Amino acid sequence: MKTESVILSIAFLLLFPFVLKAQQKYEREYRIKSEIIPQSALAFIDSIGPDSKVKWYKEISLNGVSTEAKFKHNKKKFSVEFDTLGHIQDVEFIIKKSEIINAAYVKIEHKLDSLYQKWKFQKIQKQYKGKPKEIINSINKNEPTDSVKVSYEIVLKGKVVGNTQLYEITFNEKGEIQDVLQIIQDNADHLVY
Known part of the structure; x- marks a missing residue:
């Protein structure tokens, strides 16, 4: 019985970082040039007709890598996230x-x-x-x-x-x-x- 408790404790300690990771958010963003953005992502943003210059970012998070466009449209701040192939993931606005x-x-x-x-x-x-x-x-x-x-x-x-x-x-x-x-x-x- 004591051995089982020790094994369970060790297993928990080994798995704890993975449990903790699922409950945390970390993002690192840095600017990138529009020339490297997939055409489908550029076309999607063009179809919205932003009111400001579009700024492109690469975002690295605990869940992977994505591309993000940030701009203003109709007096709101927008953020549009794409996967690395240019498929839309979501649109957010403040x-x-x-x-x-x-x-x-x-x-x-x-x-x-x-x-x-x-x-x-x-x-x-x-x-x-x-x-x-x-x-x-x-x-x-x-x-x-x-x-x-x-x-x-x-x-x-x-x-x-x-x-x-x-x-x-x-x-x-x-x-x-x-x-x-x-x-x-x-x-x-x-x-x-």
Whole structure:
């Protein structure tokens, strides 16, 4: 019995970094030139018609490598993420908390109160996932079509047992929690936009 406990303890210690990794977020972004961006990604951004110059970034995270376009459109800051082949992963744009559907916001607030002693929003983004044409239609109409999946990605400072950390929490359109990640900060490598 004692041997089994020792083996289980060792197994847990060996697996702990992998469990911890799944609950953390680290991103490193750096600027890249548009000449190396896949044509499909360039065409998608052109179809939106950004109001500002598009800045391209390579993003390295715990989940892999992606390409990201950042720009302004209709007075909102957009971030569009593509895989390395130029296939769209998601579109995010910064919103105010008043732009979250009221019923969803009430659920979000209640959940955050149950998770943290204190919390404060740092950034709120609305996220669209779906087929490229449907996402473009949603952006142009300033309202998601039925076939676009909507989420809220919230970065906040949260205090738990005297320890304040940055977290990224994703909620679905109904305000139900989907994912909680503790952000590993590296101010020199991470751009908040």
